[in-house]
Amino acid sequence: MPPMQSGRATFEGAVTNRLINFYVSRSAALGLPIVEHAYISLTGKLSPKQLGIYDDALISGFEQLASAIHAVGAPAILQITHAGGVANKKVINAQPAGPSASGKMRELQKTELEAIAEEFVLATERAVKAGFDGVELHGAHGYLLNQFFSPLLNKRQDEFGGSLEKRMRFPLLVVNAVRRALTGKVLLYRLGADDLAPNGIQIADAVAFAVELERAGVDVIDVSGGMCGAEPKQLRKLQGYFISQAHEIKQAVHVPVIGVGGIAEAAYADRLVREEKVDLVAVGRALLKDSTWAFKAVETLTAAPKTNVDVI
Numbered sequence: 001m002p003p004m005q006s007g008r009a010t011f012e013g014a015v016t017n018r019l020i021n022f023y024v025s026r027s028a029a030l031g032l033p034i035v036e037h038a039y040i041s042l043t044g045k046l047s048p049k050q051l052g053i054y055d056d057a058l059i060s061g062f063e064q065l066a067s068a069i070h071a072v073g074a075p076a077i078l079q080i081t082h083a084g085g086v087a088n089k090k091v092i093n094a095q096p097a098g099p100s101a102s103g104k105m106r107e108l109q110k111t112e113l114e115a116i117a118e119e120f121v122l123a124t125e126r127a128v129k130a131g132f133d134g135v136e137l138h139g140a141h142g143y144l145l146n147q148f149f150s151p152l153l154n155k156r157q158d159e160f161g162g163s164l165e166k167r168m169r170f171p172l173l174v175v176n177a178v179r180r181a182l183t184g185k186v187l188l189y190r191l192g193a194d195d196l197a198p199n200g201i202q203i204a205d206a207v208a209f210a211v212e213l214e215r216a217g218v219d220v221i222d223v224s225g226g227m228c229g230a231e232p233k234q235l236r237k238l239q240g241y242f243i244s245q246a247h248e249i250k251q252a253v254h255v256p257v258i259g260v261g262g263i264a265e266a267a268y269a270d271r272l273v274r275e276e277k278v279d280l281v282a283v284g285r286a287l288l289k290d291s292t293w294a295f296k297a298v299e300t301l302t303a304a305p306k307t308n309v310d311v312i
């Protein structure tokens with residue numbers, strides 16, 4: 001299950017019983033449920049009832065969430081995020097800040113970048129304390145780490161902007177810092193691999209970035225859209241709409257790669273793994289609509305002899 005904001009946290013970002021139930025009811029048949037994006041600092045908040053992990057007082061709720069997921073036999077991974085320039089101005093009560101000044105967003109100063117990297121580390125430490133098996137850094141769908149990577153938003157002239165190498169620098173700084181704080185646990189990176197725009201991120205940039213992420217110690221690369229978002233209009237009717245990007249990345253790295261996008265049929269998901277297009281398949285909205293989707297998928301796939309699966 002890919003991370004999906006459920007709108008079930010409190011206004012302070014705390015875990016609720018409703019949120020725990022959302023994960024418990026889906027996790028028993030899942031290999032890797034990833035809990036929805038939790039903001040690492042108040043300035044990185046996107047929506048009123050978003051989950052948050054910006055304060056030690058929130059750890060006890062996450063402890064309950066992690067142990068409830070473990071109790072049904074699944075590992076627990078938490079996605080952590082900072083919305084950067086698209087943080088909700090009304091919610092954060094300040095001007096949103098990102099890589100460069102544009103529209104309503106102001107440019108982050110270098111000292112603020114160090115502070116944000118430290119907030120990612122503190123959030124990671126809280127997740128570990130709460131019993132999570134790992135964290136996923138949200139570097140897709142136009143949020144802060146993605147804003148630095150994409151030339152569409154990053155117009156900086158310093159060492160954090162310009163060339164591909166410089167645009168990778170801030171996300172890699174965060175990865176390195178988080179990696180140090182996550183000994184023995186799993187680090188995932190959700191990579192915005194395609195902006196679907198002529199001057200934006202192209203797959204070749206994403207492949208180069210994935211290689212660097214692997215080198216920096218990322219254990220799993222979760223491939224999705226960049227500035228175009230998770231459900232781009234031009235692709236969303238296609239089953240497996242970000243699989244080709246994930247497959248290109250898979251060919252360039254050794255760590256497992258997750259593919260996603262409009263997947264609704266168990267046999268199709270199974271085939272993607274069997275044919276080694278990707279290592280793991282994420283199913284989002286289908287699981288949102290039907291909490292028993294994964295149970296049914298297990299039934300369907302174990303009932304059908306493997307040789308009957310169409311591999312073309």
Ligand SMILES: Cc1cc2nc3c(=O)[nH]c(=O)nc-3n(C[C@H](O)[C@H](O)[C@H](O)COP(=O)(O)O)c2cc1C
Nearest residue numbers: 002003004005036037230260261262263283284285
């Ligand atoms: C309601 C909803 C909330 C989402 N929240 C997140 C999120 O918190 N973090 C994230 O990386 N993606 C989020 N996504 C994107 C999904 O993880 C996934 O990439 C997208 O829905 C495409 O997969 P699907 O076609 O299987 O639904 C969300 C999607 C939906 C529908």
